[in-house]
Amino acid sequence: MPIAFLLLALGGAAPDAFASRVDAAEETLVLVDAGAFRMRVYARGALAREYEIGLGQAPGPKERRGDLRTPRGTYFVTSKSQGPFAGDYADYFGGHWIALNYPGPDDARRGVKQGLIDDATAGAISAKWRARQPTPKTTALGGGIGFHGWAHEWTMAEDGGYLSWGCVVLHLADVADFYARVPVGAKVVIF
DSSP: HHHHHHHHHOOOOOOTTTTGGTTTTSSSSEEETTTTTEEEETTTTTEEEEEEEEEEEEEOOOOSSOOBBBOOEEEEEEEESSSOOOSTTTGTTTTTTEEEOSSSSHHHHHHHTTTTSSSHHHHHHHHHHHHOOOOSSSSTTOOOOOEOSSSOOHHHHHHEEEEEEEEEEEEEHHHHHHHOOOOOTTTEOOO
């Protein structure tokens, strides 16, 4: 029996997966609970907003380019753009793009162990990540991960939560609000 269910059955509160990760020192903090398809934005430690989200088409944490998975780890917002976007997949941004500096140092260490990148590349990734700048996107670890809307409104019941090529997807009704709340440099933790 899952612990959350057991606690509720015994009259206790279910553990809050977000609570232990809140960092009041961050002006803006985004916490993504991939298992629950929920995301929260905090302003100086206070909950500002919660959203239902979608993830990459394949379950589990991202390991390499093209695996259709959403990464797990700590990242920073490096840029933001509003449409119109060009190209075959432009509609899938839902008019908004918020880029993250994936891969990060933990991804780089894993990549070295798996032989996907070398130590020099891992060092470059870590240095850029610490500066909250874009990290290399052309390695075997992949890149181009961020937040965006979708080509149409979606529902968990009809579309499921696995939509993108690895990004976090917001409902069209929520993406503009999220875009306005989250500045470049914001810390993002995906767990």
